[in-house]
Amino acid sequence: MVRINRRRLLQLSGAGAATAAAGGLAGILASSRAPAYGQTTNLHWVRWSDYVPASDQLLRNKIVPDGEKALGIKIQFETINANDIQARVTSSIQSGSGPDIIMAVNNWPQLYATSLADVSDVAEEIGNAQGGYYDMCKTVGIYGGKWIGVPWAIGGGLVVYRKSWLAEAGYEKFPVTWDQWHDAGRKLKAAGHPIGQTLGHTFGDASGFWYPYLWSWGGKEVEADGKTVALNSKETIESVKFAVPFWNDCCDPGGLAWDDSSNNRAFLSGTISATNNGASIYLEAKKKPDMYLTDKGTAMKDDISHAPLGTGAGGHFALPGPFIDMVMGYSKNQKAAKDFLRWVHSKPVFEEWFTSQQGYTDGATKYWEKDPVWDKDPVMLPFRDLPNSARLMGYAGPPNQKAAEVQTKYIIVDMYAKAVQGMPAEDAVKWATGELTKVYA
Amino acid sequence: MTFTTVAAPRSYARTPRRGPVTRLLEDERWLAIVLLLPTVVLLGLFIAYPFIKGIMLSVTDTKVGVPGHFVGLQNFVNVWHDGIFRVAVWNTCIYTAIATIFKLALGLWLAVLLNNNFKGKAFTRAFILLPFIIPTVLSTLAWKWMFDPTFSVINWGLYRLGIIDHRINWLGDPDLALISVIIVNVWRGVPFFAISLLAGLQTISPELHEAAAIDGARAWQRFRHVTWPLLLPVTLVVMLFSVIQTFADFQLVYVLTGGGPANATQLFSTYAYQIGIGTGLLSQGATISLAVFPVLLVVVIVQLFYIRKAETH
Secondary structure, three states, rough: OOOOOHHHHHHHHHHHHHHHHHHHHHHHHOOOOOHHHHOOOEEEEEEEEEOHHHHHHHHHHHHHHHHHHHHEEEEEEEEHHHHHHHHHHHHHHHHHHOOOEEEEOOOHHHHOOHHHHOOOOHHHHHHHHOOOOOOHHHHHHHHOOOOOOOEEEEEEEEEEEEEHHHHHOOOOOOOOOOOHHHHHHHHHOOOOOOOOOOOOOOOOOOHHHHHHHHOOOOOEEOEEEEEEEEEOOOHHHHHHHHHHHHHHHHEEEHHOOOOOOOHHHHHHOOOEEEEOOHHHHHHHHHHHOOOOOOOOOOEHHHHEEEEOOOEEEEEEOOEEEEEEEEEEOOOOOOOHHHHHHHHOOHHHHHOOOOOHHHHOOEEOOHHHHOOOOOHOHHHHHHHHHHHHEEOOOOOOOOOOOOHHHHOOOOOOHHHHHHHHOOOOHHHHHHHHHHHHHHHHO | OOOOOOOHHHHHHHHOOOOOOHHHOOHHHHHHHHHHHHHHHHHHHHHHHHHHHHHHHHEEEOOOOOOOEEEOOOOHHHHHHHHHHHHHHHHHHHHHHHHHHHHHHHHHHHHHHHHOOOOHHHHHHHHHHHHHHHOHHHHHHHHHHOOOOOOHHHHHHHHOOOOOOOOOOOOOOOOHHHHHHHHHHHHHHHHHHHHHHHHHOOOOOHHHHHHHHHHHOOOHHHHHHHHHHHHHHHHHHHHHHOOOHHHHOOHHHHHHHHOOOOOOOOOHHHHHHHHHHHOHHHHHHHHHHOOHHHHHHHHHHHHHHHHHHHHHH
C-alpha cells in the first residue's frame, strides 16, 4: 500500500486524474474519491419564489431534470422569498461558499460586481442569438466592460384597474395625464373605490410607483455624471405638491403601511379600484374566476384591464426590475454553471418557462416581444411594451451602489410620505436632497 | 465477645496506576479550567468573535465582497450626521422605555394575580406563556393582519361597538405605527415578566405577609412594604434582560412596518440591516449596530449597580 501523507492527499484529491497517474489504484482508494471523470458536478441554483407558482413548478419538475440529463450534472434548485435573497448573497460572498448561481433582481448585480464571475461569453452568445438585450439589462448586467450576470427576464408593474368602476366615473379608458388621474381618482374615492398605492417601506411596489411618478414630472435624483444631486428642482417640488391632494382625494390612506402584497389583497377583495402592480392580481383572478367576483356576481377577471402609469411634463415611465442569473465568484463549478445557463437561457428551453409566465415577465431580449404568448390574452398585452418605457433607479446617473442606498433608505418614497403626512413640499424635497447629498458625497 | 475481621486496606502499591490526565484533574486549578473551557469556547465563538469582528468592520470601509481599508472613526462621524440614524436612536429609546414600563406594570399585575390560589391555576399559568412561545415572526404576522388598515379585526370590532366611525390607520399613521409596534412588543414580553416575577413572589414567605396583616397592614401596604422590597432584585434582573432584548429588537418591526412609514418606526437593528444587507455597506451596518453598545453599557452598569444595592439592602 502506498503511504500518502496529508499534503499529498490534498494534492491528489484536487484532481482524480492526477491521483490516478501519481498514485495508481492505491492513490484513488486512499483519496476515497472517484477520479474527476467519474464524478457528477453538483450545481446549486437559487431563485426567488415566483409570483406565478406554475413557473416554479415547471422549473422544478421539468426544466431542471431535463438540464440534469442534458448536461450530466446534478442541480439543486431552491426558491426563497425575494426579500431574503440579498441576505443570502451577502452571507455567501462573505463566507466564500454557497449557491453557484443566484438570481438577482433590480440593480443588485452592481452591488456585488467584484464578487461575480465573468459570464460575457454566455451573455453575448444568448444576446446575439435572441435579437439583443434591452438597454436596462446591459446597464445592470455589465460592469467594467464585462457581463457579471446573464439576464433572464424583466418583471414590472402596470396599473391594474376595474373597468366598470372607471366607466362609472366617466372614463372608458384609464386616465393618461396626472390631472385626469386626479379627477378620476376623486370620483372613484367618493364612490367608495379609492386608488390603492403603497407609501410604505416595502421592496417593490413603493419604488415601482414613486420613482416613475418623479420622472414623469421631469424630476431626477442626480445628473448624468452620477455625482451631482439634482433632486431639488422645480419639477420635483411640483410633483410633491401634486402628490398631497392626489393622495388625500384619491387614495386609500392605509397605503402608508402597505407591503407588496397588501394591494393584491385589497384589489381582489374589491376594496380598491386601481393599483400599480405586476400582473399577479389579474393572473390570480383569472385562475380562480369563481372565487373573485364583482359586486354584480360576475367574474372579476373580466372586469380587469392594465394601463401605463400617468404621463406628466417629463413623459411616462416604468421601473421594471431585470432578473439576472449571477454566477458567484467563489463557485468551484463556474464552467458547469455557465454551461447550464447557456442551456437554460437558450430559446427552446426558456420558451417553456416564458410561456408559463403568461406575460407576467418580459424576456430580457427583444426576440420575446414576438412570442405567441402575447396573442393569447389581450389583457396582458400592455406588459409586452414595458421595457421600452423603462428607467432604473439613480436616474440620470447609473444604477450603482449609491442609487441602491437611496432606494434602500426609501428616501424618494419617504419624501412623498412626509409631504402626505403634512410636511410642506419644499421642506420634504429639501430633506430628501440633504439625504441624497450625504449618500452621493 | 465477638471478633470481626476487618479487611486490611489494600496497599497503595496495589491500586491501579492513575493516568497523567487523572492526576492533572485532581489539581483543582486544572479541573476548573477544563470545566470552564466549553463555556469559554462557546462564548468566544458566538459572543466575542462577532463583537470583535463588528468593531473591526466598523473602522474600515468594507463592502460586500470588497475588503476594506482602515478609516478610523469616519463611519461613526458619518452615522452621527445621518438624520435617519438620529430618528432611529430616538425611536429605539422611546420604544424600549415605554414597552419596558408597560411590560413591568402588566407583568407584575399578572404575577400577583397568578400567585393566588384559584381553579385552573396551572392551566392559566401555562396559557399566558403562549405569546412568549409562539415564534415572533408568526405572531407578528397575525398582528399585522389585525392592524391591516383594510381588514383590521380591531377596527371592525370598534366599529361594530360604535366606538369609531372611520377606519383607524394603525400602521400608516406615524404616531400610531410606533404605538402599534410597542403594543405588540408588550403583548409578547408580558409573559416573561409575569412568570419571572411569579417565581420571585413564590420565594417570599407567607409568614411575612401574615405578620404584617396581624400588625394591621392593608393589602396595598403589604405589597408596598413587604412584597416589593423582596421582589426588587428579581425585578431588576428581569428588566435588565428585557431592556437588552427590546433595544436590539428586529423581527417585530421588520415584519410589521419595515421601519416605515417615513422611518416612524425605524430602530437601530432595522436600520443596520437596511444599510448592511440592503446596500451592501457592511462597515456602516456594523457601525450602526455598535452604536447600541455604549447606550446599552450605561443601562446595564446602572441596573447592575442597583441590583447589587438592592441585594445588599
